Amino acid sequence: MPLDSLFLTGLSRELDEKITGTRIDKIQQPGRDLIILSLRSMTMNGRLLICGGSNGFRIHLTKSGYENPQTPPMFCMLLRKYLTNARIEGVSQLGTDRILEISLNTFDAMGMECKRRLILEFMGRYTNVILAGEDGLIIDCMHRTGGLEMPRSVLPGLYYKLPEAQNKINLYELTESEITELVAEASTLKSCDKWLLDTFMGLSPLICREVSFKAYGDTGIMMDELPDNGRRLVRQLMELKALVNEGRFTPVLLTDSDGKPRDFSFMEIGQYEGALKAEIKESFSELLEAFYTKRDIADRMRQHSQNLVKAVKTARDRTARRLSNQLKELEATENRELYRRNGDIIMANLHMIKRGDTVLEAYDFYSEDGSMCKIHLDPTKNPHQNASKYYKDYSKAKNARVILTQQTASGKEELFYLDSVLEELQRIECERDLEEIRQELMQSGYLRANKQDKKKRNTKQQRPMEFTSSTGMTILAGRNNIENDELTKSAFKRDIWLHTLKVHGSHVIIRVPESEADETTLSEAASIAAYYSQARNSSKVPVDYTQVRYVKKPAGSKPGMVIYTNQKTVLADPNEELVNRLRKKQ
Structure with a gap:
């Protein structure tokens, strides 16, 4: 998603204007990567959401409610220790990268006034939330990273260093003539959007395609096919530069025909030509809230429900295998009348059987035409014993059919029930929904209750x-x-x-x-x-x-x-x- 450097420029200016001067009243961490700062001032009460996960990294004001774990995570406790009642002095972007810094004024353990820095690095899988002192000494971070395989170490006790700069050009430091020269020297083997992405820092693929589209009506035109030696491309880059410098941002949410959010930007987007609908939002926070909140809740619930889903699927697979075997056994009992028939025919023809015979050929008085039939005999048994064997097989199959009919009906009901639980787990909306399903599975015997679960049994059930x-x-x-x-x-x-x-x-x-x-x-x-x-x-x-x-x-x-x-x-x-x-x- 295009939470690129330019988007972050607009977002940081908006947040700097709205939350500077507020104090941090409460700090919560409802998820592993999610932090909520409750802010208050004489003119504003709100909540600042910070997501430090690789999927959905962002910062914005939120109106959504989040459930908190019974025991706050260690990083949450640390933030409470150092930042509760801290005053926000400003929000700024560090350079042209996707890094924001929240400057804070607070007091240390001795009651002396001091500065803190909350640094937010929105960099894909390296996204992090770092708490540091005024001198840059790292107090702690959401994700501790270090080692030979890492590009840099972010650990408590080290001094914070900016990530290594990309080998790209800063568009906002260039004059029009310098941009024109760059376009003239551009590689002819690249498409326009790819060249923009590889050349200038801070541009997302979406914005690169949009610049190409606005210049030539084509998101993938090759650099050697530009009809005007790139003059329109230069003009669009200058307009983009002016838009950012003058702060003429337009928060835009792009939705599909079903109204589902698909993309967003800091400027109006025309490249989709009606395939996506553009909704202009009043603020960047409102835009990010609309795009991420519902998906964020669904992702978090999906993560939290993984163990339950696994347990239910295991129980379902076990039930399905047992039911399959029972259905096969039930099908085998359909021949039970044949056993009784064989026993009756043997008893009616005892005089024809000699000890050691393996087959009896006799008239089948159960058939309509009285045709001959063959019945296999056990040569080690006498005629009465052979008949008794068939009667026992009949009785066994008859009794098994009664039991198997009950068992298969119960198995089908259990399978239907487990499928219903899996369906419920797909549409949970909050932690309480998840906890109620966990309690249900324990009551039904699919989960064992631990000490913590036993304490939760007395929790009040939700209203429907x-x-x-x-x-x-x-x-x-x-x-x-x-x-x-x-x-x-x-x-x-x-x-x-x-x-x-x-x-x-x-x-x-x-x-x-x-x-x-x-x-x-x-x-x-x-x-x-x-x-x-x-x-x-x-x-x-x-x-x-x-x-x-x-x-x-x-x-x-x-x-x-x-x-x-x-x-x-x-x-x-x-x-x-x-x-x-x-x-x-x-």
Whole structure:
């Protein structure tokens, strides 16, 4: 993503204007790479988000809420020790690289006023957050790096050094004639955007393509094909230089036809020619919040749920293998009547069998035409023993079929349940969602509880998701199987229950006070049921609905399992915008 040096120039100026003079009130670290600084002043209260991970590195003001771990990480504790109540004196970019410095004024352990530096290096996999003294002595950092294979060491006790400068030219130190000379001497074997990327520091591939597009209407034109000896390219570079120097930044979010963020920039982008829609944001913080927040939460939940996903998949694979073997054994019992038939025919023809015979050929009185049949005999057994053997095989197969029928039904139910848990893990939104699923798996016997888990058992369960329809009716939806059971159990018999047809998903309830649910509410509830299901990315999803009085939970069934009757079916489209609009904040 194009969080390049030029974007950072605009962002640093914006943050310098907004947060200079504020004090750091609280410091939190909700994730391994995520830090939240709560800021306050006479004119401003806000939260500054700093992401020091290789994926999604950034800094901006945020309005989003984040859940914190029960025990704060060591780096968070260190920041609290050195930066709580520190005053921000400024935000600046170091050189033309992707490095920001937050200058801080605070007090040391002796109560003496001192300076601190919070240095943010946004450099891909080398991204880091470094706390240093005024003299550059590193106090600590988010990611400690060092060793012969590393380009430099960033460790407590060392002095901070800037990364080695790239072997590129600073566009903002050049005159128009110098840029013209560079273009004239450019390699003819490169495309225009590639030459810009290799020549000038601080330009992202997106901006290089945009400069080429604005100059010649082509993002990939070769340098030896420039029709005007590069004059339009020089003009565009001078305009870019003026835009940055004069601070004429335009935070732009680029979204696809579904409204999903795909890219962003500090200037208007024309190279996509309608393929992506441009949304101009009021600030860089609002832009980065819109682009990253939802994806950031999904990534963090995906990381935190890995162990649970692995445990559920292991249990599912084990159940699937066991079920496959049981189905094969069940199929083998279909020949049980043949065993009884053989026993009966042997008993009817005892006089024809001599000890040592291996085959009996006799009339099959079970067949319609009375045809001859062959029955294999054990030569070591007498006729009565051979008949008894077939009767025992029949009895064994008959009893096995009863047991295997029950076992395969239970196995299919268990497989369905585990698939539903995997689906729930795909749409968790917060740590509490994850914890509820963990508790559910422990109650179901798929996870062992440790001491920490036993302490969490008394934690209060979340309320189900709540929505208000366009006509004012209340709609509730469960996040997981335990919530689904509680929601359906606590609903009134006249309430409407909804669930996607033959697809894993949330139980949805329409609260019906006296009158029936109107068509608008029913349609919106069906859309909610489709959205919180395995069919979220589909369209025209079949959703069953019926009154709660017709929904029953079989005794001993898995969490979330119900049977229902008297249902009707509607087709609904999962609609994220509708869901977000109707959902109440909790």
